[in-house]
Amino acid sequence: MFGTKLKCLRCGKEYPLLTKYSCSKCGGILDVDYDYEAMKKKEIGSHLGTKKDEGMWKFRDFLPIKKKESIVTLREGGTPLFRCERLAELTSLADFYLKDETRNPTGSFKDRPTSCAISKAKEEGGNAVITSSTGNGGVAVATYAAKAGMKAIIIVPSTAPRNKLLSIVCSGALLVKIKGIYSDCFSLARELSREYGWVNLTSTFLNPFATEGDKTVAYELYRDLRLVPDWILVPVGAGPLLVGIYKGYKELKELELVDKLPAMIGVQAKGCAPIVRAFERGEREVRAWGTPHTIASGIADPLQGYSDDGSLTLKIIRESGGAAVAVDDESLVESVQNLSRLTGIFAEPTGASSVASLRELKKRGILKEKDTVVCMVTGSGFKDSHTIQKYVEIPPKELEPNLEEVREFLDQKLA
Amino acid sequence: MFGTKLKCLRCGKEYPLLTKYSCSKCGGILDVDYDYEAMKKKEIGSHLGTKKDEGMWKFRDFLPIKKKESIVTLREGGTPLFRCERLAELTSLADFYLKDETRNPTGSFKDRPTSCAISKAKEEGGNAVITSSTGNGGVAVATYAAKAGMKAIIIVPSTAPRNKLLSIVCSGALLVKIKGIYSDCFSLARELSREYGWVNLTSTFLNPFATEGDKTVAYELYRDLRLVPDWILVPVGAGPLLVGIYKGYKELKELELVDKLPAMIGVQAKGCAPIVRAFERGEREVRAWGTPHTIASGIADPLQGYSDDGSLTLKIIRESGGAAVAVDDESLVESVQNLSRLTGIFAEPTGASSVASLRELKKRGILKEKDTVVCMVTGSGFKDSHTIQKYVEIPPKELEPNLEEVREFLDQKLA
Numbered sequence: 001m002f003g004t005k006l007k008c009l010r011c012g013k014e015y016p017l018l019t020k021y022s023c024s025k026c027g028g029i030l031d032v033d034y035d036y037e038a039m040k041k042k043e044i045g046s047h048l049g050t051k052k053d054e055g056m057w058k059f060r061d062f063l064p065i066k067k068k069e070s071i072v073t074l075r076e077g078g079t080p081l082f083r084c085e086r087l088a089e090l091t092s093l094a095d096f097y098l099k100d101e102t103r104n105p106t107g108s109f110k111d112r113p114t115s116c117a118i119s120k121a122k123e124e125g126g127n128a129v130i131t132s133s134t135g136n137g138g139v140a141v142a143t144y145a146a147k148a149g150m151k152a153i154i155i156v157p158s159t160a161p162r163n164k165l166l167s168i169v170c171s172g173a174l175l176v177k178i179k180g181i182y183s184d185c186f187s188l189a190r191e192l193s194r195e196y197g198w199v200n201l202t203s204t205f206l207n208p209f210a211t212e213g214d215k216t217v218a219y220e221l222y223r224d225l226r227l228v229p230d231w232i233l234v235p236v237g238a239g240p241l242l243v244g245i246y247k248g249y250k251e252l253k254e255l256e257l258v259d260k261l262p263a264m265i266g267v268q269a270k271g272c273a274p275i276v277r278a279f280e281r282g283e284r285e286v287r288a289w290g291t292p293h294t295i296a297s298g299i300a301d302p303l304q305g306y307s308d309d310g311s312l313t314l315k316i317i318r319e320s321g322g323a324a325v326a327v328d329d330e331s332l333v334e335s336v337q338n339l340s341r342l343t344g345i346f347a348e349p350t351g352a353s354s355v356a357s358l359r360e361l362k363k364r365g366i367l368k369e370k371d372t373v374v375c376m377v378t379g380s381g382f383k384d385s386h387t388i389q390k391y392v393e394i395p396p397k398e399l400e401p402n403l404e405e406v407r408e409f410l411d412q413k414l415a
Numbered sequence: 416m417f418g419t420k421l422k423c424l425r426c427g428k429e430y431p432l433l434t435k436y437s438c439s440k441c442g443g444i445l446d447v448d449y450d451y452e453a454m455k456k457k458e459i460g461s462h463l464g465t466k467k468d469e470g471m472w473k474f475r476d477f478l479p480i481k482k483k484e485s486i487v488t489l490r491e492g493g494t495p496l497f498r499c500e501r502l503a504e505l506t507s508l509a510d511f512y513l514k515d516e517t518r519n520p521t522g523s524f525k526d527r528p529t530s531c532a533i534s535k536a537k538e539e540g541g542n543a544v545i546t547s548s549t550g551n552g553g554v555a556v557a558t559y560a561a562k563a564g565m566k567a568i569i570i571v572p573s574t575a576p577r578n579k580l581l582s583i584v585c586s587g588a589l590l591v592k593i594k595g596i597y598s599d600c601f602s603l604a605r606e607l608s609r610e611y612g613w614v615n616l617t618s619t620f621l622n623p624f625a626t627e628g629d630k631t632v633a634y635e636l637y638r639d640l641r642l643v644p645d646w647i648l649v650p651v652g653a654g655p656l657l658v659g660i661y662k663g664y665k666e667l668k669e670l671e672l673v674d675k676l677p678a679m680i681g682v683q684a685k686g687c688a689p690i691v692r693a694f695e696r697g698e699r700e701v702r703a704w705g706t707p708h709t710i711a712s713g714i715a716d717p718l719q720g721y722s723d724d725g726s727l728t729l730k731i732i733r734e735s736g737g738a739a740v741a742v743d744d745e746s747l748v749e750s751v752q753n754l755s756r757l758t759g760i761f762a763e764p765t766g767a768s769s770v771a772s773l774r775e776l777k778k779r780g781i782l783k784e785k786d787t788v789v790c791m792v793t794g795s796g797f798k799d800s801h802t803i804q805k806y807v808e809i810p811p812k813e814l815e816p817n818l819e820e821v822r823e824f825l826d827q828k829l830a
Contacts, residue, residue: 054493074495074497074759074760075518078469080469080489080490082489086564103490103518103520105518105759106759106761143755143761144759146755146757146758146759147759149501153825155821158813162800162804163578163800165809166796166803166804166807166809167755167761167796167797167800169807169808169809170751170752170755170756170761170803170807171755171759171761172752172755172756174825174828175809175810176814176821176824176825177810177813177814178813178814178815178816178821179815179816180815180816184816185816187816188816191818192818192821192822192825195822196825337585337587340558340561340582340585340586340587341585341586342561343561343562344489344520344521344558344559344561344562344586345489346521346582346585346586381582382522382578382582382798383797385577385578385582385797388585389581392581392585393584394577394580394581394590395584397592398573398592398594399591399592399593399594400594400595401593401594401595401599401602401603403603403606406570407607407610409591410591410607410611413589414589
């Protein structure tokens, strides 16, 4: 293992490599540091494309877990990168890719940070975990805790999609529904983790080992594309996936495997866009949002009480030469359908938000036709079918099992 | 490509390697034949474990598609094989594995036969496809047709799970709901395929190129396990997956890569068990079932009008030294929860039926403690959440975002 310590991203104070949620000195976000010199010497990067293991743990050398036995895995990561000609035509982008995170074990990218953070919890002897989540993170934590045989407590806003709640309950986790917004859940989980001693797997920037799982996306993109994409579009609530991917690329550069970094674009919903607002106003600090109003439940995070998380994401977006953009619910619904009709990927509204932002980004001249663009599709539509169902009608008509009746129906529909 | 011809499994008549649904002479089921001698000479089998491609098309040499450009793929197959200690304890099986087919692109094993058969359709210049399905097959065909840019017509019984219908509609396919049983849909699709010239992708035994996709499971098990399992448990409606897996192993034996074959166990629901009934009565021919009564919608196939399909599956079960067993809805619900709680796999009732049968098979002395057992988990719970929801309560209680109230709730629940 090449992980060395935790380091505060604000004041630089260092801590041992153990689960800890913020800097004791300044309250800043903690980040895992590695001995990149040793990694370079051992040519760790040269194995990136050749390792036989499947999934994200083939990148174990880049992750802060000591023993192989500690790893709690359902073969997360290793998701396909699709070049989607038919969708590319629609968007007039010549070099356009989708990273299909719906293919993770529980149908969302959250399996990456969860697998990493719960493995660390196991390594430290933890036997109970807690998380706050808008839905996908809760499903991931409940599922991985089931796999590991740990107790799990999942705090969600009562607006979390029903299919997600169902799978949380099925896995034997204790579900706590809160009449409130995600930020309430965040605060409660933080407090309860302290009081009861449960490991907090909340995968905003709270658990530093979670973000480490997110960064494995960068290694996979490197392996599959070799060239560094000009733009990576990421749906963001607080933004750990965006920050994680960028960290992964910075590591690849540190190891001299790539010579440039991608520009990161954060996509939010118009009904909950604290980072976009600060970006557009040229502000350095993100301020919390009020009550979210969007069907993109996965990024409906107003950041109340931890707006610093948003400021970190904003900082990375600017550092990378990227942008932040917001999309409305109508374009989310349209993009869910475009994805399904043109690529075969069935995404939830949040997962389709990166694709939903393409038109606006092209219109603003940010994306150019010849740019290499990767859209992260972060979560599966099967997990939020109740929302999609409100916008996509399943034809109510049921036909008799009669050839003539069916023929007539078909001729009419296909005319 | 080593595929040579289609061959009738009943009378042996041979046909060119083109899409065709049954023997013109005797009406028998058609099977794809290969030049195994040439495969042996070229040592095709020796690459099985080493090819770098991911998914089932790494086995392209074993599949009947000529040109790489014909392949319509979403990276199906290559699903994980899990050794599940906690579930193994419950079942007292020492060497117990789950093949997690929920990890396919649309969440079920049906992506394998669909990818193979639609690739053949593309190779033959087809631009419209039809299928009859209890749900999963319809989702797969609609999705792969979307990927390929083909028109798709999907005929399902109106009892098909709502989430499956939703994804079919989203993908732009034409959905036809029939007030009837699956067998009605089967007949309608067969007739409409004839009349309109649409390629029929129905993945019972109708399209011989579909079963070829199913057999890739055997190569993956060979690659992951090396030893041949004593038992493979497969949920069966008509049974193409079971027959396909067995064919795959027979090919491995033909190529001298394995020296024995697994015993195949077909699992049906008590409310629709035509194959089990014939097996138990020692009959050679399967007779059709009446109206199905089971929550396992994926295997609710009464075989009315094509009971020969069941007879073929029954023959293979007997030839392999296997068995057929039926499970009730109660044990299906229990197994969905056991899978979720003990392994982290969220399956639909049909997908959990293999696991549901373990207790009975052990009681009857068929499975012994030291046997190597593989259960196929065929489909995801997120695609049939409406059924699972009837049996698993999501706690209705919503708490105020108030630490004391939440603490009290937790203390009570965790007491």
